[in-house]
Amino acid sequence: MKSYDTAACEILKKAEIAPGFFDLTVSCAEAARKARAGQFAQFLVPGKTLRRPISICGIDRANGTLRFVFQVRGEGTRALSLLNPGEPVNLLAPLGNGFDLGDTSRRALFVGGGIGVPPLLEAAKPFGKNAVLAAGFRSRDAVILKDDFESTGCETRIATDDGSFGRRGLVLDLIGDLAFDVVFACGPKPMLRAIAKLAAERGVPCYVSMEERMACGIGACLGCAVKLRGENGDYFGHVCKDGPVFDAETVVWEE
Amino acid sequence: MADLQVNIAGVTFGNPLIAASGTFGFGREFAQFYPLSTLGGVACKGLTLRERAGNPPPRIAETPGGMLNSVGLQNPGVEHFIREDLPWLREQGTAVIANIAGNTPEEYCKMAERLSEAEVDMVELNISCPNVKQGGAAFGTSCESAAAVTAAVRRYCKKPLMVKLSPNVTDIGEIAAAVEGAGADALSMINTLTGMRIDLRTRRPILKNNTGGLSGPALLPVALRMVWQASSRVKIPVVGLGGISTWRDVVEMLLAGASAVQIGTVLFSDPYAPVKILEGLEAYLNENEIPAVSELTGKVKPW
Ligand SMILES: Cc1cc2nc3c(=O)[nH]c(=O)nc-3n(C[C@H](O)[C@H](O)[C@H](O)COP(=O)(O)OP(=O)(O)OC[C@H]3O[C@@H](n4cnc5c(N)ncnc54)[C@H](O)[C@@H]3O)c2cc1C
Ligand SMILES: Cc1cc2nc3c(=O)[nH]c(=O)nc-3n(C[C@H](O)[C@H](O)[C@H](O)COP(=O)(O)O)c2cc1C
Ligand code: FES
Numbered sequence: 033m034k035s036y037d038t039a040a041c042e043i044l045k046k047a048e049i050a051p052g053f054f055d056l057t058v059s060c061a062e063a064a065r066k067a068r069a070g071q072f073a074q075f076l077v078p079g080k081t082l083r084r085p086i087s088i089c090g091i092d093r094a095n096g097t098l099r100f101v102f103q104v105r106g107e108g109t110r111a112l113s114l115l116n117p118g119e120p121v122n123l124l125a126p127l128g129n130g131f132d133l134g135d136t137s138r139r140a141l142f143v144g145g146g147i148g149v150p151p152l153l154e155a156a157k158p159f160g161k162n163a164v165l166a167a168g169f170r171s172r173d174a175v176i177l178k179d180d181f182e183s184t185g186c187e188t189r190i191a192t193d194d195g196s197f198g199r200r201g202l203v204l205d206l207i208g209d210l211a212f213d214v215v216f217a218c219g220p221k222p223m224l225r226a227i228a229k230l231a232a233e234r235g236v237p238c239y240v241s242m243e244e245r246m247a248c249g250i251g252a253c254l255g256c257a258v259k260l261r262g263e264n265g266d267y268f269g270h271v272c273k274d275g276p277v278f279d280a281e282t283v284v285w286e287e
Numbered sequence: 288m289a290d291l292q293v294n295i296a297g298v299t300f301g302n303p304l305i306a307a308s309g310t311f312g313f314g315r316e317f318a319q320f321y322p323l324s325t326l327g328g329v330a331c332k333g334l335t336l337r338e339r340a341g342n343p344p345p346r347i348a349e350t351p352g353g354m355l356n357s358v359g360l361q362n363p364g365v366e367h368f369i370r371e372d373l374p375w376l377r378e379q380g381t382a383v384i385a386n387i388a389g390n391t392p393e394e395y396c397k398m399a400e401r402l403s404e405a406e407v408d409m410v411e412l413n414i415s416c417p418n419v420k421q422g423g424a425a426f427g428t429s430c431e432s433a434a435a436v437t438a439a440v441r442r443y444c445k446k447p448l449m450v451k452l453s454p455n456v457t458d459i460g461e462i463a464a465a466v467e468g469a470g471a472d473a474l475s476m477i478n479t480l481t482g483m484r485i486d487l488r489t490r491r492p493i494l495k496n497n498t499g500g501l502s503g504p505a506l507l508p509v510a511l512r513m514v515w516q517a518s519s520r521v522k523i524p525v526v527g528l529g530g531i532s533t534w535r536d537v538v539e540m541l542l543a544g545a546s547a548v549q550i551g552t553v554l555f556s557d558p559y560a561p562v563k564i565l566e567g568l569e570a571y572l573n574e575n576e577i578p579a580v581s582e583l584t585g586k587v588k589p590w
Contacts, residue, residue: 034319034320035319036319037319037320038320038557038558038559076556076557080349080556081349081350081352081353081354081503081504081552081555081556082347082349082354082555082556083555083556124558244344244345245344245345245346245347245348245493246347247347247354247356247552247555248310248316248554248555248558249555250316250317250319250558251312251316252310252311252312252316252317252554253309253310253312253347253356253358253555254309254312254332254341254346254358254361255346255347255356255358256344256346256347257341257342257343257344257346257358257361258344259343267340268340268341268343268344268361273316
């Protein structure tokens with residue numbers, strides 16, 4: 033059986049859930065059947081040489097759909113944001129290794145920064161009330177998916193850069209008092225580095241979802257390099273094939 | 288039914304489509320989509336004598352009609368390839384081309400010698416690498432160094448030897464002739480053109496390596512021109528590549544003088560491109576009652 037494939041899919045739903053943040057539901061039964069939390073898809077953008085990697089935010093196997101939440105950052109994501117229900121989109125999915133959730137009775141801390149929050153939603157579901165989301169956003173306008181997390185039973189703690197929603201400051205300020213057994217994180221590198229350090233200090237396993245510029249998305253071109261710690265020293269692994277989720281202890285965190 | 292088979296320097300390819308080095312790994316990732324026997328051949332990721340870590344990221348940048356890469360020849364080394372990847376690839380029913388890169392002529396020779404004992408069908412010499420002993424300019428950028436490294440490798444290489452030319456030169460015809468004179472059995476061209484992109488916000492180049500190799504559709508007209516110029520200067524077969532994404536591009540490349548083609552960057556947007564290109568090519572040949580694809584080679588009618 034193919035573990036990934038291209039598929040001509042149909043956009044079923046589209047919503048702008050915050051200014052510049054889009055929520056797409058796409059029908060793609062085969063990929064939905066195989067997909068796991070933390071994996072991603074490569075979206076074909078007509079006229080562009082490279083596909084755009086977007087994380088899977090929700091998996092509905094019964095209806096054969098996948099959900100994606102993305103932010104418009106440039107021409108490619110802008111083109112995707114202009115797609116409407118009923119229109120086709122070509123996906124290469126599911127790609128990468130998802131989150132290894134392990135024992136879901138553990139107290140799980142989910143740490144998300146901005147557009148790093150969507151990939152955590154599907155992973156938080158099985159933890160139900162054992163999950164806490166600590167998420168940071170630019171401002172009130174940019175807060176996304178809070179209700180979605182809460183409907184899975186997850187507690188949410190929000191910080192904004194300007195204090196217009198939740199607490200003013202960084203995500204890490206939200207969790208000083210919190211006890212947890214495992215961390216799953218996605219967001220900007222400085223945030224990931226900080227949470228990896230905190231988890232290490234507390235002796236708690238920490239899994240981070242990383243980003244890198246991609247071409248093939250399947251491990252063939254070696255474009256999406258990330259420096260990892262190996263038995264024989266540091267080496268370049270690849271986000272699309274070895275990740276995008278990595279054990280934070282294996283990542284070489286440098287400037 | 289048109290005959291798609293081509294022969295390059297004594298090696299038979301089931302059809303003229305070959306996966307370009309560096310875009311296809313050692314084939315495993317693409318075997319998920321279709322049997323690799325769909326392709327006439329596979330040019331493996333560039334190999335070096337010893338394992339190479341490659342360049343720090345970012346290694347990829349998009350460009351109008353193309354992309355830049357600065358992977359920096361990350362690869363597990365020639366021995367690892369022969370031990371771990373070749374046995375599997377050998378079984379896939381496609382011709383296997385080992386692409387090699389070195390910093391000195393000696394490194395190229397050692398690899399060619401080692402691969403001569405291995406079950407590869409052909410050796411492709413990537414001469415776009417810096418010649419460390421001669422000040423670091425790429426071997427492929429002067430007739431003298433291109434001919435010297437080709438002649439040196441020729442002595443050690445018992446497999447058909449294809450030399451992959453760099454487009455970053457003033458006169459491609461001169462280089463092609465020099466490499467043929469030094470004993471190459473075939474030419475493949477073109478490798479990537481050196482390019483750059485800059486992030487406006489940070490004023491930093493997008494690639495950590497500052498510059499990288501341009502590939503994709505933007506390259507096609509340059510590749511066609513160079514294949515045309517080079518093939519008119521040499522008698523050995525030319526394998527054309529650079530920016531091919533449709534069967535029409537393939538036909539143009541063959542008309543310009545190529546005997547076969549390689550495809551790379553198009554695989555990133557459509558991994559099924561080889562299947563589609565072959566269908567289109569076959570239909571074109573049948574509709575135009577061209578009995579063999581090899582009849583197209585060099586049939587451009589220049590003004
Ligand atoms: C594994 C993975 C998962 C991702 N998941 C999501 C998600 O769920 N939601 C979301 O909004 N974004 C996500 N991203 C980031 C998203 O891929 C980029 O924002 C997007 O590619 C930008 O494309 P563009 O054409 O709009 O921007 P441009 O800047 O015009 O793009 C130019 C080129 O750079 C690449 N690029 C630019 N920024 C990034 C980036 N941050 N990461 C990787 N490539 C980049 C583009 O793919 C394209 O090849 C993810 C990235 C990766 C690697
Ligand atoms: C990511 C990437 C890696 C490459 N690595 C190699 C390599 O290792 N050796 C080599 O000879 N060419 C390498 N190339 C060049 C291609 O083989 C080819 O010459 C070039 O991309 C032009 O063809 P295309 O436009 O069809 O991709 C690489 C190209 C890309 C995009
Ligand atoms: S994008 Fe090609 S190896 Fe990851």
